[in-house]
Amino acid sequence: MGSTSEIAQYDALIVGAGFGGYSMLPSCMKEGQARVESGESAKSDEDQGRPQTDRGHRFWNQYPGARVDSDAPVYQLFDRELWEDFTFSERFPSWQELQRYFAHVEKKWDLRKDIEYCKNVESADWDSARCRWLITCSDGTETECKWLILYIPNIKGSSEFQGELYHTAHWPHYDVSLKNKRIAVIGTGASGIQVIQEAGKHSKRLTVYQRTPNLCLPMVQRKLDPVEEQKKKETGVYAEAFKKCESTAGGVTYERTDKNTFDDTPEEREKFYQSLVKDGGLQFWVAGYKDMMTDQKANDAAYDFWRRMVLKRINNPAKGELLAPEVPPHPYGAKRPSLEQNYFEVMNQDNVDIIDVNRFPIEEINATGLKTAAGQVDVDIIIFATGFDALTGGLMDIQIRGTDGRTLMQHWADGVKTSIGIAVPKFPNMFYLFGPQAPSTFSNGPSCIQSQARWLAKLVEKLETDKIKSFEATEASADEWLEMVRDEWDATLFSKGKISLPALLSSIHVLTACTAGGRARIFQERKSNP
Template sequence: MGSTSERASERAEYDALIIGAGFGGYSMLPRLRSLGLRVKLYERGSGPGGVWFWNQYPGARVDSDAPVYQLFDKELWEDFTFSERFPGRRELQRYFAHVEKKWDLRKDIEYCKNVESADWDSTRCRWLITCSDGTEAECKWMILAMGSSSKTYIPNIKGSSDFRGELYHTAHWPYYGASLKNKRIAVIGTGASGIQVIQESGKQSKHLTVYQRTPNLCLPMSQRKLDPVEEQKKKDTGIYAEAFSKCERTPGGVLYESADKNTFDDTPEERERFYQSLLKDGGLQFWVSGYKDAMTDQKANDAAYDFWRRMVLKRINNPAKGELLAPEIPPHPYGAKRPSLEQNYFEVMNQDNVDIIDVNRFPIEELNATGVKTAAGQVDVDMIIFATGFDALTGGFKDIQIRGTDGRTLTQHWEEGVKTSIGIAVPKFPNMFYLFGPQAPSTFTNGPSCIQSQARWIAKVVEKLENDKIESFEATEASADEWLEMVREKWDATLFSKGKISLPVSLLWWSGANIPGKKVQPLSWAGGLPTYMQMLERSLENHYQGWHTSHLIEKNAPNGTTNRAGH
């Protein structure tokens, strides 16, 4: 084995290293390059797209309306138009290829590059990066852009290795595809990926069994093709530009926000018409654009749920299935779990060849050679699909052993709960920023809106720090403590933490409780994107108040160490 000095000489050296080639990585790379920095992006997959590289399961598509689910730069959107209101995975892949080519990003990206560890060198103010292929790199600035859904969750069910049929997780669907036609299929989970894969399975399978823990209070997608001529007119007349601008001014980073009135300001007839209009428009509008008290007042929330339930039951002629899919007593306040979008979900679930098993009543006891066993009996299947989601928001950080100033890993720091500074940095981890992660607006916003706002701020900060000759930039413990309390206050002001429910809201993946042993806590900022960005800007006032900064006075001190002056 070579000496430490020999290995150091073999390390690639960058000013900034970005991890992840999704919207976050593609937002950061050109911004940091424009500052004249040497930048490299590492991506463990073999192509771009982040979650849209890995999510290849049947029916995979986004739930944010076009055109806002993209980067807002005119240079990109002026000659690219999505063909559907809610683009599917293949079209999103085509979009990322367009961005990569348009901005000439490929030259600064290394695919199939899996980062295993990152260690902070306090002496030199550099991150030392090690990859699973044995290569090493060092950088001053490390940007984590793994996103919220980079670590899958598969429950530990007895006998999983005994099943002799096909077994997949939606986020690890085989690249070559897997046929659903005329098969007996079991789908475990009814989150967003579950809804989408169930719709496809129900159309093709011989028999489908859905294992449901919590009914998904999903909404009509109202999917439609987009007319390229009409979309071009919108571009030419400034409608696209205004749409992107508006996304940065609304709490959810979308084109709509809640109505400026409370539920019972309207008469019952007026409420019915209003609810009907939201449902007809489709997408997430019934959730986002409803009455402003819907997520703070239980009676107002009940009114929204009662309307939603009546509309769903009209589509189901089997009373037993209706009670499982739209129960009289809501499983949680409406909107306290992100509703998925569906195209024909309830019609599929209503089919005679589809069964629903309530795993609260009949827990899965084991998987065996031929299928799934619960107290309700054995179901033999040819394929099992885990639609069990992710260790969201924090899981991707655990895949990398990130070691900070005190020698402890980020995972160790977060064992007793996540604590960040304004959802973008962590005390003890200098010169490290992350995008679309814990305690930022993240899951409560349109992804590209949040990511691009954060990326602009990070680029602005890095430029200022470089100009000020600052070598080390670290969030203070006090700022993180303050932010933690603010996140809790915003969360507790909503029905996320209270309300008349039959199942605890603590089951929400938003709070981390879907992962056994994970601390349950608010993991997203519920105060809206504009307020969040104001907080970030304010954190830089008064000579970097809320941050530790250090200058390297001499990079080659006589004794071989580095002298530092702190603020």
């Protein structure tokens, strides 16, 4: 360990540059002293021949078809200085659009000079005597800070396969040819849906390994008219949309109707369901009848409509039962549905096979492909679309030690427990945004993050004003929060889904508030290899 004088000193250190980090920046920079750095384990920008502003947020998530499922314009920071001269070109922005957006944010707020890449955090140790975190990186550098944030995804692969192997969360930054290839996609979550739609256009043979059917909804993508969008900005439509996002349960511009399902006649229900899916997006899930997630019969009615809608697009009965089974895999909406553009048409193609891994588990990935009880499938490319650990992610890869010397992994060995989804007992000065047991997974990310960020900024400013060096959640507050979350969980149909309570309310963007007027650093943390 180097001497204190050799260690860079910051008030706040943020591992991960995205909506969370950028949401905290205004409060950090009010006094003109904040410094933000982003560290990322990847080749240099010079090596990749790309401008540095292309780095950072969604740097790795560039798999074919990658895009968000929140409507523009609400998938952005709600700061007028940023949105008044930036307009997305599509209703549901692609990863290219998001890179363009974050380059705009960096330029507008003059952040690039304060961003550092190629940082891989290995450990974080709390010094109780000095009330500081000591951060050690794989390149040997050390950093001290008062407030800490972390975000690191965890990716798995196979060393036996001799073909091409990719993970959607760590897609290479060169063109991957899918044309006339035999491709296997493992997973049918959001990333799986998106990459399957692209692979289906070009592949010679596509084999999809499905554990749970994705009860996805029509995206209804469309181009946005810049002239029309500018008029919306000038007439207050954008501002009103952002305001609406702060008052709805999902952080979007729409919310559930005040009716119960069976208040309407069957004909009225059918018409209402049709209206929800006609415009696309998540409205069928978020803006439906108010009892859909509390009454099983109401949920069954919604699923029946969804299933009938899907089966009209599939002419193969066997595939239809796998994609839209008569008995639902879970209550509709117990898992966040994805958005699709032509997913069911692609799955309906003759060159596309579906393997149910519940019935035929993957036994091995070998040199030429994948083996299940249904047989061997030889492929040229394997794509893991398994996402990342949304509960604890790569936090377990870092040795984060709290006041008692135990790691976060040890503290969470028997289950995740937090205080109001932003802090963990025994880990002072470490706050979470969009993290475990926060209302993150089932909400619009930017809405949730910005709301939490404002609250945390005020909290930290208060702590600094009162000259409080260490702030820690109590065990009692964490116990109370966990009990409240469980009570809410048990009152809904989420408890019948194949998803755990902590996973329901978790995502692993872990953030701290930056000190107002202090110095801050952001590390954009990523693994360089799958």
